Amino acid sequence: MTQVLPSVSLQINGQPCTVAADATVLQAIRSAGLHVPTLCHLDGLTPVGACRLCLVALEGHPKLEPACVTTVAEGMVVHTHTPELEGYRRMAVELFFAEGNHVCAFCVANGACELQDVAVEVGMDHSRFPYQYPHRHVDASHALFGLDHHRCILCTRCVRMCDEIEGAHVWDVGYRGSACSIIAGLDQPWGEVEACTSCGKCVDACPTGALFRKQDATAEKQPHPERAQQLAAARTDHRWRNQ
Amino acid sequence: MKAAISWRCCDATSCRAAGAAALRQRLVAQHGVERVKSVGCLRLCGQGPLAAADHEDGRVELFGGVAAERQLDPEHPFFTLQRSVVLERCGLVDPGCLDDALAQGAYTALAACRQLAPKAVVEELERSGLRGRGGAGYPTGRKWQLVAAQPGSSKVVVCNADEGDPGAFMDRAVLEGDPHRLLEGMAIAAHAVGASEGFIYVRAEYPLAIERLRRAIAAAETRGVLAGFAIQLRIGAGAYVCGEETALLHSIEGGRGTPRPRPPYPAVSGLWGLPTLINNVETFAAVPAILRQGGAWYGAMGTATSKGTKVFALSGAITHTGLIEVEMGTSLRTIVETMGGGVPANPNGSLGVVKAVQTGGPSGGCVPAALLDTPVDYESLQALGSIMGSGGMVVIDESLAMPELARYFMGFCAAESCGKCLPCRAGTVQLEQLLDRFVERRATGADLVQLEQLCGMVKATSLCGLGQSAPNPVLSTLRFFRAEYEAAIAGAAP
Numbered sequence: 015m016t017q018v019l020p021s022v023s024l025q026i027n028g029q030p031c032t033v034a035a036d037a038t039v040l041q042a043i044r045s046a047g048l049h050v051p052t053l054c055h056l057d058g059l060t061p062v063g064a065c066r067l068c069l070v071a072l073e074g075h076p077k078l079e080p081a082c083v084t085t086v087a088e089g090m091v092v093h094t095h096t097p098e099l100e101g102y103r104r105m106a107v108e109l110f111f112a113e114g115n116h117v118c119a120f121c122v123a124n125g126a127c128e129l130q131d132v133a134v135e136v137g138m139d140h141s142r143f144p145y146q147y148p149h150r151h152v153d154a155s156h157a158l159f160g161l162d163h164h165r166c167i168l169c170t171r172c173v174r175m176c177d178e179i180e181g182a183h184v185w186d187v188g189y190r191g192s193a194c195s196i197i198a199g200l201d202q203p204w205g206e207v208e209a210c211t212s213c214g215k216c217v218d219a220c221p222t223g224a225l226f227r228k229q230d231a232t233a234e235k236q237p238h239p240e241r242a243q244q245l246a247a248a249r250t251d252h253r254w255r256n257q
Numbered sequence: 258m259k260a261a262i263s264w265r266c267c268d269a270t271s272c273r274a275a276g277a278a279a280l281r282q283r284l285v286a287q288h289g290v291e292r293v294k295s296v297g298c299l300r301l302c303g304q305g306p307l308a309a310a311d312h313e314d315g316r317v318e319l320f321g322g323v324a325a326e327r328q329l330d331p332e333h334p335f336f337t338l339q340r341s342v343v344l345e346r347c348g349l350v351d352p353g354c355l356d357d358a359l360a361q362g363a364y365t366a367l368a369a370c371r372q373l374a375p376k377a378v379v380e381e382l383e384r385s386g387l388r389g390r391g392g393a394g395y396p397t398g399r400k401w402q403l404v405a406a407q408p409g410s411s412k413v414v415v416c417n418a419d420e421g422d423p424g425a426f427m428d429r430a431v432l433e434g435d436p437h438r439l440l441e442g443m444a445i446a447a448h449a450v451g452a453s454e455g456f457i458y459v460r461a462e463y464p465l466a467i468e469r470l471r472r473a474i475a476a477a478e479t480r481g482v483l484a485g486f487a488i489q490l491r492i493g494a495g496a497y498v499c500g501e502e503t504a505l506l507h508s509i510e511g512g513r514g515t516p517r518p519r520p521p522y523p524a525v526s527g528l529w530g531l532p533t534l535i536n537n538v539e540t541f542a543a544v545p546a547i548l549r550q551g552g553a554w555y556g557a558m559g560t561a562t563s564k565g566t567k568v569f570a571l572s573g574a575i576t577h578t579g580l581i582e583v584e585m586g587t588s589l590r591t592i593v594e595t596m597g598g599g600v601p602a603n604p605n606g607s608l609g610v611v612k613a614v615q616t617g618g619p620s621g622g623c624v625p626a627a628l629l630d631t632p633v634d635y636e637s638l639q640a641l642g643s644i645m646g647s648g649g650m651v652v653i654d655e656s657l658a659m660p661e662l663a664r665y666f667m668g669f670c671a672a673e674s675c676g677k678c679l680p681c682r683a684g685t686v687q688l689e690q691l692l693d694r695f696v697e698r699r700a701t702g703a704d705l706v707q708l709e710q711l712c713g714m715v716k717a718t719s720l721c722g723l724g725q726s727a728p729n730p731v732l733s734t735l736r737f738f739r740a741e742y743e744a745a746i747a748g749a750a751p
Binding site for chain 1: 496498513515517518671672673674675676677678679680682683684685686687690707710711714717718719720
């Protein structure tokens with residue numbers, strides 16, 4: 015059954031567009047064939063507005079707003095790539111690279127990494143902020159998968175995927191500030207968490223090489239970020255891929 | 258000393274730490290237990306433990322020290338320039354005794370309110386011009402109006418008692434000194450917005466406040482003065498960010514205390530998705546007086562946009578450390594120099610000099626000594642790059658370098674960041690390290706540029722108020738004390 019929703023008209027980077035009244039600004043941007051970088055957002059999962067890459071400027075509004083959690087409004091005038099926003103985005107990507115240990119050359123996700131893609135997109139070839147080289151660890155306790163915390167950007171896509179789609183809630187965020195990390199179960203080795211169904215959806219959702227299949231070597235990771243949306247659609251709308 | 262008819266002995270946290278138990282024991286031994294009453298904060302905390310002697314002719318004497326050896330002057334401007342509204346019973350009432358609170362007028366405003374339509378109560382609040390005392394200054398009446406207008410019969414009233422700014426102890430004084438006042442304010446709010454359930458979220462670092470609130474809630478419920486409005490306590494777990502309203506609500510729900518993007522605002526969708534009224538302790542505590550004396554009475558105090566009174570916790574390099582409640586619009590000079598007695602003299606005898614006044618804690622900024630005539634109101638402080646904040650006021654003298662102050666607050670924010678959004682989690686760490694370079698005088702010109710750029714980025718792009726305001730101590734000291742940063746660049750002339 016399709017619902018007919020009222021629609022609203024807005025303008026994005028000077029381009030008019032019309033979307034459903036309950037659409038987010040991000041959906042509107044995409045429907046207009048435009049693009050804004052995202053990392054924590056994944057279609058099919060509850061948006062959290064944490065990575066701040068999709069911030070946009072709204073005319074007449076004093077603050078920048080994350081496109082992923084902002085609902086459109088009639089007459090809204092959106093700018094996705096002002097010089098100010100581009101400067102902030104580049105700094106944000108630098109901060110991501112500086113806070114973890116991201117070495118593309120020997121990463122499983124090299125060539126299929128959203129962080130790498132965003133870096134290329136904003137033109138970041140080095141960080142002006144000192145690299146922090148944090149002491150993190152690798153959890154290889156699971157039979158099939160591994161978690162390399164050095165590559166984790168704390169987007170919480172795995173947390174939401176496991177909680178909202180798989181319903182197992184294996185993952186959570188522990189600690190705070192720069193000491194934050196993704197934790198399995200009650201901060202146990204992943205392999206010891208009985209709630210884990212070994213479905214691998216968290217690996218599919220991970221934008222970087224933090225979560226990986228053990229059989230994958232350098233540059234062999236094949237992420238499936240589309241799966242969250244497919245499964246969510248299958249569940250709520252009974253739309254299956256093979257139909 | 259002449260025999261007084263009764264003694265009031267401060268039994269709040271700071272006087273307890275200074276030896277209030279010994280002072281009380283001594284007074285009880287001398288005058289008998291029935292003539293010594295335990296009360297909340299007597300204001301001049303720096304001279305604690307404090308005891309006040311009430312004489313038959315109405316004269317009040319004030320003493321400090323475990324042997325009450327220092328006689329203090331109750332006619333000092335520190336006391337006489339105060340205007341007690343929120344703190345009207347603090348220091349007079351026994352916080353552990355409902356009968357004493359009732360005898361001093363507690364719950365009369367609530368009883369009178371119940372005879373009024375909820376709408377009339379909200380209108381009275383709007384008339385008063387009261388604005389949120391947690392720091393942001395949102396008009397309280399408008400907030401109540403928003404929650405009252407929400408459909409549905411299940412609504413919640415939440416009190417934010419997660420006071421965590423360094424140098425802030427206003428709410429603690431209310432909680433420890435007159436807990437029934439908060440309960441009454443919340444019950445009035447519940448009547449006004451149509452809520453039947455309330456929560457008080459108190460930080461775990463306030464054990465005495467928690468104990469007194471527990472006792473007050475139990476007594477009020479047993480006596481039925483809250484008429485069915487149920488209040489539950491929730492204790493924090495040591496996270497500063499839980500003072501942010503959406504993080505606080507997550508924490509009450511049993512989740513991780515992390516902020517979420519707004520809208521939806523709690524007024525529309527708060528605790529468990531219910532319309533939720535959330536106000537700070539001091540805001541609720543102002544309500545009974547407003548309802549009793551009228552919104553117009555309250556609105557007559559203060560300035561055009563900042564009405565009423567505000568409680569400040571005065572500390573730092575100042576002669577009279579303690580708690581003051583003054584009319585909005587009082588100048589910083591009056592507060593710091595006249596009431597606070599200025600900076601104490603240096604050990605070598607030279608006069609102490611005020612360098613700046615820090616307001617608003619880690620979200621605020623520094624007002625330089627040259628601008629001490631600034632009236633204390635929301636707009637004036639904001640115009641100077643600081644904020645009213647919750648009421649911490651720390652006086653800074655010449656001995657403290659501004660990059661060091663900025664680094665302290667940045668370190669605080671980095672440690673208290675929840676880690677959810679990138680700019681706050683990673684940006685504050687980088688800012689703290691940049692500030693290290695200025696403190697250690699090994700910065701470069703490029704560091705100064707980067708410091709300002711990153712401050713701008715963290716301020717503009719962080720998710721919640723903690724990150725958005727974390728650069729404020731840096732930006733405000735850069736604005737008024739830029740020379741100190743420039744002098745910290747390696748190779749600069751000393």
